[in-house]
Amino acid sequence: MATIHDVARVAGVSISTVSYALSGKRTIGAATRDRIDAAVAELGYRPNAGARMLAGTRTNILALSAPLHADTYAPAHMTFVLAIAEAARDFDYDTVLLVQDEAVNGLRRMVSSKLVDGIVALDIDHDDARVPLLRELDIPATLVGIPGDTSGLTCVDLDFEAAARLSLERLVALGHRSVGLIGHPDELYERGSNFPIRFRDSFEAEATALGVDSLVVTPDQEPAAVRAAFERLRSELPGLSAIVLNCNEPVHTMLLELLREKGLGVPSDLSIVSACSSFPTDQLDPPLDVIPLPAQITGRRGVELTLSQLAGYTTPVVELVAPSYVGKGSTAPVTT
Amino acid sequence: MATIHDVARVAGVSISTVSYALSGKRTIGAATRDRIDAAVAELGYRPNAGARMLAGTRTNILALSAPLHADTYAPAHMTFVLAIAEAARDFDYDTVLLVQDEAVNGLRRMVSSKLVDGIVALDIDHDDARVPLLRELDIPATLVGIPGDTSGLTCVDLDFEAAARLSLERLVALGHRSVGLIGHPDELYERGSNFPIRFRDSFEAEATALGVDSLVVTPDQEPAAVRAAFERLRSELPGLSAIVLNCNEPVHTMLLELLREKGLGVPSDLSIVSACSSFPTDQLDPPLDVIPLPAQITGRRGVELTLSQLAGYTTPVVELVAPSYVGKGSTAPVTT
């Protein structure tokens, strides 16, 4: 394997000139640069990663802390991982994957061995073990997700409060005045889970502000519970003409099956919007309008925010990505 | 951050003694070792990764080449990735994740920059672009999956031919003498896809050997195609009492729905076995007996085989993991 000395010899320059030519950290004469480029190409030279890490100030490696919980939805998780690994490459970074307990315990090792320049963390719990750790570690890091206490940390995620408002605004624009929200299972709210609560609170506040009749139901992921929740919406919201879903995929399927069974058409009888969904709603029958959880975007921002800290920007920020609305034909003007 | 010099000073020894104590590459006096251990603990010392890579012969990093195809089933893929990252840690290795085009193009970079000691590659196509590359690269590597031409390469995967035999043997032991195989969509076989073909051929050969009436159908992933395939099995195998599935999850669901619609009980009217499935068959209704695609095991073996090459074992092997049969109550003795 060729070293920088080989390149220098072939190009007839010093190794420092080769180094500077490659890093672009000082101006190099055109002729010199050409000779270096030719030598690099001829030898197939690539800087030794270890030497670079040791001599330089950067390792060009990021740690991706990605624990996988029992209830993690694999396709969404995959999308985050891919987005982050690809975004990292766009900035000439490689990604070391830390899974399971290493997602927590491996972080200290990454930092003290100086293997990585920064960290991107996924699957953030409300009381995540990595939150105090990252505060202590003092290394560029971004949480993709919002923990309970964000002080001193940089985080990025979908703006789910705006998403709740957006879902309602779209329905109201179509004339709907009575809208139900099917949320996550009740335990999640009691446990103080972050998103679901913020989405729900924002939904309720916006409904009040817009003068819309609304009700939130929080069924477990079982057909019977979904059925009961739907019946409750119908009985307590007599004019029910639209439903917003902020829940997992199985509940979507169960609801749609229930509606089919009841002979209720979507959107002819009921408009439906899926909000903050990490799965494609195209596959559902019928496909649902959706405000996607933009894993591609937030994952990439996670990388960018970590690298911007590396570049010296050290003020912690909580960045909320604006929601977007994707129509799939599951909403229609209210007909009375 | 403490360096080896700090540890040596605090312990009152030379840095080479610290290095040897930590690597265990030569015997150290008990008292000396204790002082070094104490100094390491006191300082929270961890060897600098870059220095280690540069001075030593190992980087303690593995590359995981994991392209994601459009038809990749995310949960299975996730399982492979987790198994590999965890197995690597068990041998004190970290894992650099290479996705999409980097899964191919990044490999050469990994090798020439000496970032990794070896490679584990997932999602192996019949004519995988990484196959010639890995042959050329001359670095410890293992393919988790079997390409068309395995010459010179180390590979590991489920023994799907044995899996086909196993599925049939279990059914025959229950008295079944007429067994259908629902395989993958026809294109896959025409395209020369590896597993499906080997499974099918082995299934047919075993059926002949056991004197079992059999038929293979290869429907597309659509309810109508699955229905037609099932009808064909019924009409061409009059005594049909069992079906082996070697196909994707959607086809499983479609078939079970079809049977429900027809009022056919599983296993009362029909025994069913899911073979080489990368998804849990517990979730299906009813749960199906399964010969799992053991991602945990083959993923881990991928790491072990790469590290054994690093340790000097250089003879390429194609290692086939024996299939196992997991009963879930979807098979029963034939009743006539």
Added chain:
DNA sequence: CTGAAAGCGCTTACAG
């Protein structure tokens, strides 16, 4: 059982 020292292949002041 332990130490002094060379060297791994870079980056980056320092110098001109």
Added chain:
DNA sequence: CTGAAAGCGCTTACAG
């Protein structure tokens, strides 16, 4: 615009 040289923090012969 370019070069000579120190130094990053280890590992590992070489020596005793």
